[in-house]
Amino acid sequence: xxxxxxxxxxxxxxxxxxxxxxxxxxxxxxxxxxxxxxxxxxxxxxxxxxxxxxxxxxxxxxxxxxxxxxxxxxxxxxxxxxxxxxxxxxxxxxxxxxxxxxxxxxxxxxxxxxxxxxxxxxxxxxxxxxxxxxxxxxxxxxxxxxxxxxxxxxxxxxxxxxxxxxxxxxxxxxxxxxxxxxxxxxxxxxxxxxxxxxxxxxxxxxxxxxxxxxxxxxxxxxxxxxxxxxxxxxxxxxxxxxxxxxxxxxxxxxxxxxxxxxxxxxxx
Amino acid sequence: xxxxxxxxxxxxxxxxxxxxxxxxxxxxxxxxxxxxxxxxxxxxxxxxxxxxxxxxxxxxxxxxxxxxxxxxxxxxxxxxxxxxxxxxxxxxxxxxxxxxxxxxxxxxxxxxxxxxxxxxxxxxxxxxxxxxxxxxxxxxxxxxxxxxxxxxxxxxxxxxxxxxxxxxxxxxxxxxxxxxxxxxxxxxxxxxxxxxxxxxxxxxxxxxxxxxxxxxxxxxxxxxxxxxxxxxxxxxxxxxxxxxxxxxxxxxxxxxxxxxxxxxxxxxxxxxxxxxxxxxxxxxxx
Numbered sequence: 001x002x003x004x005x006x007x008x009x010x011x012x013x014x015x016x017x018x019x020x021x022x023x024x025x026x027x028x029x030x031x032x033x034x035x036x037x038x039x040x041x042x043x044x045x046x047x048x049x050x051x052x053x054x055x056x057x058x059x060x061x062x063x064x065x066x067x068x069x070x071x072x073x074x075x076x077x078x079x080x081x082x083x084x085x086x087x088x089x090x091x092x093x094x095x096x097x098x099x100x101x102x103x104x105x106x107x108x109x110x111x112x113x114x115x116x117x118x119x120x121x122x123x124x125x126x127x128x129x130x131x132x133x134x135x136x137x138x139x140x141x142x143x144x145x146x147x148x149x150x151x152x153x154x155x156x157x158x159x160x161x162x163x164x165x166x167x168x169x170x171x172x173x174x175x176x177x178x179x180x181x182x183x184x185x186x187x188x189x190x191x192x193x194x195x196x197x198x199x200x201x202x203x204x205x206x207x208x209x210x211x212x213x214x215x216x217x218x219x220x221x222x223x224x225x226x227x228x229x230x231x232x233x234x235x236x237x238x239x240x241x242x243x244x245x246x247x248x249x250x251x252x253x254x255x256x257x258x259x260x261x262x263x264x265x266x267x268x
Numbered sequence: 269x270x271x272x273x274x275x276x277x278x279x280x281x282x283x284x285x286x287x288x289x290x291x292x293x294x295x296x297x298x299x300x301x302x303x304x305x306x307x308x309x310x311x312x313x314x315x316x317x318x319x320x321x322x323x324x325x326x327x328x329x330x331x332x333x334x335x336x337x338x339x340x341x342x343x344x345x346x347x348x349x350x351x352x353x354x355x356x357x358x359x360x361x362x363x364x365x366x367x368x369x370x371x372x373x374x375x376x377x378x379x380x381x382x383x384x385x386x387x388x389x390x391x392x393x394x395x396x397x398x399x400x401x402x403x404x405x406x407x408x409x410x411x412x413x414x415x416x417x418x419x420x421x422x423x424x425x426x427x428x429x430x431x432x433x434x435x436x437x438x439x440x441x442x443x444x445x446x447x448x449x450x451x452x453x454x455x456x457x458x459x460x461x462x463x464x465x466x467x468x469x470x471x472x473x474x475x476x477x478x479x480x481x482x483x484x485x486x487x488x489x490x491x492x493x494x495x496x497x498x499x500x501x502x503x504x505x506x507x508x509x510x511x512x513x514x515x516x517x518x519x520x521x522x523x524x525x526x527x528x529x530x531x532x533x534x535x536x537x538x539x540x541x542x543x544x545x546x547x548x549x550x551x552x553x554x
């Protein structure tokens with residue numbers, strides 16, 4: 001049917017999405033005078049000043065490092081604790097199963113702003129304010145549920161007979177996980193890690209509020225040093241462009257399983 | 269389905285522990301603050317529902333709640349049909365489809381602050397891309413106009429998140445077996461009938477997830493909108509989360525801010541209950 005036709009609508013849609021991105025990339029190479037002056041589609045006098053500053057000033061490039069550290073910590077914690085839980089939700093009957101699953105989901109739906117004040121309070125009291133682990137733990141409240149949700153979908157699509165035969169072969173639960181289940185749902189784990197990465201990477205409010213200097217992510221540095229609200233346009237554009245890179249790398253890495261991942265592993 | 273409560277308890281323990289520490293306990297703090305008054309930050313006095321009463325009667329809160337609801341409804345009205353339309357036209361396989369899918373996912377991985385910054389510069393007077401595009405079709409992009417700022421915010425959110433709907437719907441469409449289409453062709457079904465009686469029913473689950481995620485995330489929009497408009501002009505784009513941050517961290521009214529957070533939480537629970545049947549465990553559907 002429609003499959004032979006050229007997909008005009010998706011192509012136009014994607015082009016419109018890419019247009020602002022393209023424009024941002026050109027801005028990173030423009031001088032501030034050109035940016036504020038008039039609209040140009042190519043940099044008239046291309047400059048590497050902004051990008052050079054970001055990669056040479058420690059305050060700037062460390063912002064990306066800090067963000068990557070807490071994001072990776074969060075991915076490890078979220079996927080690590082979610083995997084056994086997702087298996088339990090998929091394979092076991094236990095009292096309070098549905099309310100518990102629902103409870104997890106509610107936290108995914110919750111705005112970070114609701115927990116802002118207690119998080120600042122708790123992490124300050126624990127002397128964890130301005131550390132990477134504080135942000136990584138704070139991001140768990142929305143990432144653990146999403147990880148459980150996606151992994152449960154992927155595990156449920158693995159036939160139960162595999163569990164049974166592993167049991168008969170004498171695998172312990174641990175060895176079953178390591179030798180059989182994890183290789184089976186490898187794409188599911190990659191996609192889950194991708195989602196946790198994504199939600200932690202884009203979050204700003206908590207990451208900024210829980211850090212001061214030692215763990216300040218790039219977004220926090222952008223608001224402070226450059227001043228997003230009025231400031232050095234070219235520098236901020238360059239910082240934004242570099243901020244795209246980890247996301248693009250992740251998308252390319254999981255591209256084959258992206259679509260299934262977006263349906264929370266539920267459409268097999 | 270295995271029944272071994274001991275084993276399932278062990279499997280669930282670590283996740284529950286993390287959620288307890290990073291979710292339930294902080295939420296408990298919010299509930300505690302919402303019914304207490306505090307002096308100098310360490311003496312707490314029980315005040316019952318006083319803060320809730322105050323919050324409910326504050327016109328700022330009522331308007332912010334209405335604005336947030338209106339924003340979410342508009343977001344859904346734009347993004348769900350648009351996302352569905354794009355997904356329906358996307359080829360099921362092929363290089364072009366893969367390239368488009370990867371490109372579409374890029375906005376989803378853009379940090380919230382960068383999204384805000386991008387749309388702020390797009391709407392710059394004189395040099396902004398959006399300003400110039402609007403000028404071509406004869407429109408002035410005056411960021412002092414409420415209508416314009418709302419439109420820009422809706423466009424921004426559509427840019428950022430419509431792809432989520434596209435990819436969800438696309439995943440659902442790919443899961444429909446070809447036999448369904450073949451049977452429809454034999455019956456001589458029109459494209460509309462195929463959509464109405466085959467595709468739409470099969471997409472119920474993924475569209476449910478899409479509506480739920482999009483509602484919740486747009487209802488809690490903070491960073492992007494704040495960067496673009498700072499809540500203005502006037503207070504016309506001050507949403508619930510802005511009101512909450514303003515009250516809790518800038519005015520430092522812990523009780524009032526927490527009461528707001530509890531009300532926010534109640535909305536989240538209500539909407540989640542409504543959708544729970546749609547998005548619950550995999551085994552329920554099969």
